[in-house]
Amino acid sequence: MTHLSVNLNKIGLLRNSRGRDYPNLVDMAERTLKLGAFGITIHPRPDQRHATYQDAYDLKELMKRYPEAELNIEGFPDAQFLSVVLEVEPHQCTLVPDDPNQLTSDHGWNVARDQDALRPVIAKLKEKGIRVVLFMDPVAENMAIAKEVGADRVELYTEAYANSYGKEGSTDVLNQYQEAAQAALDAGLEVNAGHDLDLDNVQALCESGRIAEVSIGHALTVEALNYGWDNVVKAYLNKLA
Numbered sequence: 001m002t003h004l005s006v007n008l009n010k011i012g013l014l015r016n017s018r019g020r021d022y023p024n025l026v027d028m029a030e031r032t033l034k035l036g037a038f039g040i041t042i043h044p045r046p047d048q049r050h051a052t053y054q055d056a057y058d059l060k061e062l063m064k065r066y067p068e069a070e071l072n073i074e075g076f077p078d079a080q081f082l083s084v085v086l087e088v089e090p091h092q093c094t095l096v097p098d099d100p101n102q103l104t105s106d107h108g109w110n111v112a113r114d115q116d117a118l119r120p121v122i123a124k125l126k127e128k129g130i131r132v133v134l135f136m137d138p139v140a141e142n143m144a145i146a147k148e149v150g151a152d153r154v155e156l157y158t159e160a161y162a163n164s165y166g167k168e169g170s171t172d173v174l175n176q177y178q179e180a181a182q183a184a185l186d187a188g189l190e191v192n193a194g195h196d197l198d199l200d201n202v203q204a205l206c207e208s209g210r211i212a213e214v215s216i217g218h219a220l221t222v223e224a225l226n227y228g229w230d231n232v233v234k235a236y237l238n239k240l241a
């Protein structure tokens with residue numbers, strides 16, 4: 001079974017569009033946990049275009065009432081992000097090598113190049129008991145160094161998989177992800193996955209049993225416009241059971 005962590009960035013985007021607390025992100029998080037989701041993910045970016053740093057504190061309070069569930073905070077480890085994460089102490093922190101001006105996340109870490117910067121950051125997070133995940137492209141050869149710099153898990157960046165799904169050559173792409181996942185497991189890492197996953201493509205990625213957790217937000221929110229939030233969350237849970 002693969003755990004579902006629902007990314008609420010797009011709920012934050014909708015909320016911020018009117019400068020009011022509607023929809024309330026914490027209410028949506030609680031609704032999602034009550035439906036059976038394993039966790040909640042937010043990715044506060046420096047411009048706080050959607051999820052905010054305050055959301056992290058507010059969700060931390062919510063999670064105290066759901067001890068079985070997890071909070072995952074994703075982001076680039078700049079000083080502000082790290083200060084918030086070290087205060088909030090989420091169950092999991094996923095480090096993403098995003099530039100502040102990127103539209104969205106679109107690449108994984110170059111751990112070999114960035115290892116000197118990553119090591120102390122990872123160590124500081126782990127001192128607080130936070131599980132540390134590195135957002136990575138699906139390259140099997142890069143998994144050992146992710147372990148070596150101290151990560152507990154990798155999150156496979158799945159946009160390429162999503163783009164290939166249902167098209168010619170999709171099996172080769174899926175095999176690349178499975179090989180990268182196996183290499184991570186062989187290195188002593190657990191494996192998460194995320195970005196552009198949806199109700200159509202998620203099951204084929206996860207049925208091998210290698211993926212511990214998927215974090216899904218954008219497509220889930222769009223699908224909810226068509227089928228309803230509760231129905232979509234339950235549909236993901238069925239696909240991942």
Ligand SMILES: CC(=O)[C@@H](O)[C@H](O)COP(=O)(O)O
Nearest residue numbers: 009043074096104105194195
């Ligand atoms: C790291 C990743 O792929 C996603 O978690 C990211 O949170 C998407 O960010 P946006 O919601 O800003 O597109």
Ligand SMILES: NCC(=O)COP(=O)(O)O
Nearest residue numbers: 194195196215216217218
């Ligand atoms: N880490 C992936 C995530 O949290 C959500 O990505 P997406 O489903 O919004 O593309």
